[in-house]
Amino acid sequence: MSDPSFxxxxxxxxxxxxxxxxxxxxxxAGSCHARFAMDYxxxxxxxxxxxxxxxxxxxxxxxxxxxxxxTCASRCPRGLNIPAIMSGFKNMAMKSNVPAPIALKxxxxxxxxxIVQKYGRMHEPELQVKLTEKTDxxxxxxxxxxxxxxxxxxxxxxxxxxxxxxxxxxEIVKNVLKxxxxxx
Amino acid sequence: xxxxxxxxxxxxxxxxxxxxxxxxxxxxxILKCKGVEICETYEYMCSKPGQDMIERNIKERGLNRxxxxxxxxxxxxxxxxxxxxxxxxxxxxxxMANIRxxxxxxxxxxxxxxxxxxxxIRGLAERVKYLEPLETKTxxxxxxxxxxxxxxAGVLASIELADKGYKVYLIxxxxxxxxxxxxxxxxxxxxxxxxxxxxxxxxxxxxNPNIEIVDMAEPTAVNxxxxxxxxxxxxxxxxxxxxxxxxxxxxxxxxxSKKWSRHEEGxxxxxxxxxxxxxxxxxxxxxxxxxxxxxxxxxCKVCEKFCKGKAxxxxxxxxxxQLNVGAIxxxxxxQQLDPSISKEVLDGWDVFSQYSFGLHPDVVTxxxxxxxxxxxMHRPSNGKPPKKVAFVLCVGxxxxxxxxxxxxxxxxxxxxxxxxxxKAFPEAEPWVFYTDIRAHGKGYEEFYSKARDHNVKxxxxxxxxVVPNGDDLILRAEDTILGKHIEEHFDMVxxxxxxxxxxxxxxLAKMLGIDLGPDNFFLERHHKLRPVDTKMEGIYLAxxxxxxxxxxxxxxxxxxxxxxxxxFLGKGEISLSPEKAHIIPExxxxxxxxxxxxxxxxxxxxxxGIAINSISCTGCGICIPKCPTEAxxxxxxxxxxxxxxxxxxxxxxxxxxxxxAFLEKTTAYGSADLAxxxxxxxxxxxxxxxxxxxxxxxxxxxxxxxxxxADGLIFIEGDDSxxxxxxxxxxxxxxxxxxxxxxxESLRLVSMTTTLPQFDKVVNLFQTFDERVTKMGRIAPxxxxxxxxxxGGGK
Numbered sequence: 016m017s018d019p020s021f022x023x024x025x026x027x028x029x030x031x032x033x034x035x036x037x038x039x040x041x042x043x044a045g046s047c048h049a050r051f052a053m054d055y056x057x058x059x060x061x062x063x064x065x066x067x068x069x070x071x072x073x074x075x076x077x078x079x080x081x082x083x084x085x086t087c088a089s090r091c092p093r094g095l096n097i098p099a100i101m102s103g104f105k106n107m108a109m110k111s112n113v114p115a116p117i118a119l120k121x122x123x124x125x126x127x128x129x130i131v132q133k134y135g136r137m138h139e140p141e142l143q144v145k146l147t148e149k150t151d152x153x154x155x156x157x158x159x160x161x162x163x164x165x166x167x168x169x170x171x172x173x174x175x176x177x178x179x180x181x182x183x184x185x186e187i188v189k190n191v192l193k194x195x196x197x198x199x
Numbered sequence: 200x201x202x203x204x205x206x207x208x209x210x211x212x213x214x215x216x217x218x219x220x221x222x223x224x225x226x227x228x229i230l231k232c233k234g235v236e237i238c239e240t241y242e243y244m245c246s247k248p249g250q251d252m253i254e255r256n257i258k259e260r261g262l263n264r265x266x267x268x269x270x271x272x273x274x275x276x277x278x279x280x281x282x283x284x285x286x287x288x289x290x291x292x293x294x295m296a297n298i299r300x301x302x303x304x305x306x307x308x309x310x311x312x313x314x315x316x317x318x319x320i321r322g323l324a325e326r327v328k329y330l331e332p333l334e335t336k337t338x339x340x341x342x343x344x345x346x347x348x349x350x351x352a353g354v355l356a357s358i359e360l361a362d363k364g365y366k367v368y369l370i371x372x373x374x375x376x377x378x379x380x381x382x383x384x385x386x387x388x389x390x391x392x393x394x395x396x397x398x399x400x401x402x403x404x405x406x407n408p409n410i411e412i413v414d415m416a417e418p419t420a421v422n423x424x425x426x427x428x429x430x431x432x433x434x435x436x437x438x439x440x441x442x443x444x445x446x447x448x449x450x451x452x453x454x455x456s457k458k459w460s461r462h463e464e465g466x467x468x469x470x471x472x473x474x475x476x477x478x479x480x481x482x483x484x485x486x487x488x489x490x491x492x493x494x495x496x497x498x499c500k501v502c503e504k505f506c507k508g509k510a511x512x513x514x515x516x517x518x519x520x521q522l523n524v525g526a527i528x529x530x531x532x533x534q535q536l537d538p539s540i541s542k543e544v545l546d547g548w549d550v551f552s553q554y555s556f557g558l559h560p561d562v563v564t565x566x567x568x569x570x571x572x573x574x575x576m577h578r579p580s581n582g583k584p585p586k587k588v589a590f591v592l593c594v595g596x597x598x599x600x601x602x603x604x605x606x607x608x609x610x611x612x613x614x615x616x617x618x619x620x621x622k623a624f625p626e627a628e629p630w631v632f633y634t635d636i637r638a639h640g641k642g643y644e645e646f647y648s649k650a651r652d653h654n655v656k657x658x659x660x661x662x663x664x665v666v667p668n669g670d671d672l673i674l675r676a677e678d679t680i681l682g683k684h685i686e687e688h689f690d691m692v693x694x695x696x697x698x699x700x701x702x703x704x705x706x707l708a709k710m711l712g713i714d715l716g717p718d719n720f721f722l723e724r725h726h727k728l729r730p731v732d733t734k735m736e737g738i739y740l741a742x743x744x745x746x747x748x749x750x751x752x753x754x755x756x757x758x759x760x761x762x763x764x765x766x767f768l769g770k771g772e773i774s775l776s777p778e779k780a781h782i783i784p785e786x787x788x789x790x791x792x793x794x795x796x797x798x799x800x801x802x803x804x805x806x807x808g809i810a811i812n813s814i815s816c817t818g819c820g821i822c823i824p825k826c827p828t829e830a831x832x833x834x835x836x837x838x839x840x841x842x843x844x845x846x847x848x849x850x851x852x853x854x855x856x857x858x859x860a861f862l863e864k865t866t867a868y869g870s871a872d873l874a875x876x877x878x879x880x881x882x883x884x885x886x887x888x889x890x891x892x893x894x895x896x897x898x899x900x901x902x903x904x905x906x907x908x909a910d911g912l913i914f915i916e917g918d919d920s921x922x923x924x925x926x927x928x929x930x931x932x933x934x935x936x937x938x939x940x941x942x943x944e945s946l947r948l949v950s951m952t953t954t955l956p957q958f959d960k961v962v963n964l965f966q967t968f969d970e971r972v973t974k975m976g977r978i979a980p981x982x983x984x985x986x987x988x989x990x991g992g993g994k
Contacts, residue, residue, distance in 0.1 A: 036599065040634045044677030045663030046553075050684050056677055090553065090663065092598040 030099025135178035210269030289332030300875030325847030340426030350378020352742025359761035425737030798921030820895025866917025
């Protein structure tokens with residue numbers, strides 16, 4: 016089912032203005048380091064977007080696997096900002112509650128964002144705990160040993176850092192969330 | 200002038216005019232104008248009875264000026280001037296008022312259309328009082344031709360012109376003619392041997408008494424005018440006497456200094472003293488000064504000792520030579536983009552370093568592949584035959600940020616190379632990676648089919664990267680048709696780099712006074728109708744210097760160029776329109792401002808003063824308002840004529856604003872005519888005056904218009920005028936600044952450029968500007984009086 020307003024939505028996304036310039040050359044797909052893990056190549060996702068296939072795009076694993084390495088964008092002959100477009104699709108998928116083929120991915124982004132909104136900074140131990148299923152002993156063990164090493168090297172701390180209140184960060188976040196909330 | 204006796208003829212045009220314009224009323228009004236001896240209306244002025252009436256009146260009533268108010272002058276000016284000529288009245292003393300395309304066809308209100316027609320005719324009636332009789336002149340031309348660039352285009356152009364009887368100077372900056380075609384092995388799609396079709400032409404050129412090859416030469420200056428150009432050349436020393444050299448090669452055998460061969464695209468080396476290639480014309484050796492031990496260290500000169508013909512001349516100097524020619528052909532060809540890991544980073548994105556050119560000897564360009572074919576195909580790394588070869592298309596091409604255009608020959612070359620590779624090594628595996636296969640020419644699709652039949656692998660996907668992998672190379676791409684990632688090993692990777700204009704194209708364009716297009720190739724005069732002409736008369740183009748193309752297209756184009764040159768020079772003289780600018784010596788103070796502004800380099804500052812070359816001058820008039828002492832005037836658009844027309848057109852009362860639109864007389868005026876043909880309606884407040892260029896109208900005329908009753912002025916220039924968009928804008932802005940002194944708002948002036956078919960844009964401007972000026976209201980009479988006083992009390 017083709018959604019003709021999909022293109023207009025994409026054009027409004029940051030980096031999505033020139034999506035129709037894509038000539039489907041495939042250099043993005045050829046360059047993508049994570050392509051092997053994707054169900055659709057980046058080029059195919061752009062093609063589906065051209066055709067208004069919103070459901071297919073937002074339910075692809077591609078948009079979640081994109082690591083924003085920018086190799087594709089640096090080679091794209093039409094100057095498409097593919098990582099930004101993928102990012103936009105991630106947001107669209109989460110907002111419209113389209114289930115992701117890799118359940119962990121949207122959960123990761125959501126949890127990450129919540130933690131940053133809370134502290135103004137990332138707190139890796141909390142992220143790790145919230146993401147790992149409590150029944151997944153193997154993952155817990157692996158992460159614990161990694162976590163200890165990082166802790167020893169001072170890369171992470173058990174306590175979350177406190178933000179300087181003068182930045183008014185939490186107020187800013189509150190205002191943004193209020194504005195972005197669906198209007199009644 | 201002596202007593203003007205003006206005949207005004209108003210055409211009904213079979214109702215096209217008279218159904219809307221009350222011609223009887225107009226006649227009545229015009230008869231009241233001073234100087235009008237007779238005013239007639241008639242059904243069809245362009246018919247025989249109509250023209251006879253004009254002739255009769257001129258003879259019997261002694262008319263010395265004629266205004267025909269009818270259709271557009273672009274229709275019938277020559278027709279009516281023919282009638283004047285027959286009546287022995289100088290044709291330049293007859294002009295037309297456009298009351299059809301620019302009046303009756305575009306206004307439906309009879310009263311306003313009639314009023315506007317009267318104003319337009321009155322303007323012409325005032326203008327013609329100042330017209331002078333003019334004569335077209337003829338000027339003898341030099342029948343020699345300079346062809347700059349000795350590649351296939353230059354070679355063929357020289358042959359065509361020599362065969363037509365012209366003397367040709369074939370100017371080439373390298374030691375041999377032949378260009379890139381001399382580097383090719385076989386040509387597509389026929390697989391003709393390139394040298395076999397090129398070298399006979401090269402030899403013919405060297406033997407034809409009408410052609411003189413000037414090698415090692417580059418232009419440094421171009422002066423003069425169309426039909427009489429002076430081309431100054433800088434000729435670099437060869438350090439070898441061409442006449443004495445017998446190409447025995449003994450010198451090269453003993454030369455101790457080596458360098459990378461340009462002809463071999465840097466694949467092999469040659470000596471500092473070298474023959475460009477075996478079939479070089481002129482066939483003589485040359486010393487590369489930068490590599491020669493004598494010039495760098497003051498030692499050696501061994502070649503001189505071994506030269507049998509005593510041809511080596513270390514004391515040769517750079518020379519200057521001046522050529523006098525009637526026409527110039529610029530066919531300087533192309534260069535390939537260097538796909539090396541370059542310092543050149545386009546907009547922060549490195550666009551071809553991912554192909555590893557320069558990091559591994561087996562990554563080559565398609566031109567290098569040609570040389571490898573001729574050397575006996577082998578891998579540069581180990582000299583062994585290549586088995587698996589990848590052809591990568593569109594390297595640096597078809598990029599929005601970078602080189603946008605297609606190289607046009609990449610696809611066909613890759614197909615050709617695949618087939619040639621298979622011919623040499625039937626076990627080889629050519630893979631062609633493409634985004635589109637462009638097989639556009641005669642026999643090309645069939646050639647592509649042949650490659651398919653021979654099992655050449657075609658993968659649709661722009662190559663992502665080529666990575667050196669020790670002995671071989673890894674190529675990564677997506678097969679977009681299968682949606683599958685490809686990672687393959689290859690013995691050799693052949694890149695198709697983008698094509699660029701040859702080095703020095705920009706400087707040559709400046710020297711010749713011609714433009715470059717947005718792709719930086721030479722700009723042709725018109726994309727469809729004048730593809731080998733340039734902005735400058737007498738200067739023509741051919742070959743890849745205009746844009747990438749294959750050899751067949753170059754040949755066809757070059758024939759056209761030679762034909763154009765022959766048309767230009769063929770009669771031995773060119774006729775010159777008298778509608779040119781000239782200096783008024785008493786007023787000129789030699790400041791030289793005008794020299795800077797002429798887009799055709801037609802004004803020169805000489806020891807005798809400022810002079811306008813009447814051949815190069817195209818009569819645009821852009822120089823005129825730039826002169827601080829009003830020392831320039833233009834025939835058939837003199838200051839007096841323009842002023843009188845402005846005053847005549849603005850006369851009259853009423854509360855509707857009067858807007859004068861100065862339209863450049865070819866494209867912009869043509870656009871307004873086109874509007875009329877479609878019968879699109881617009882406000883009759885706008886009255887159009889044709890000018891050679893919007894740049895001809897100066898502050899003086901602007902103030903005259905406001906003093907005479909105008910409330911707003913429009914300037915429209917054709918977009919093919921040398922006065923580009925920013926030129927018109929700057930010109931109008933400079934005049935806007937001066938209006939403040941008189942309390943006239945700068946918004947009462949507006950400018951635009953247009954193409955011929957964009958008449959809707961023109962009409963839209965008329966309408967919106969009229970709304971703006973109506974809102975601002977008419978200019979107060981006191982202000983007009985103040986301006987009139989400033990102008991000197993009015994004429």
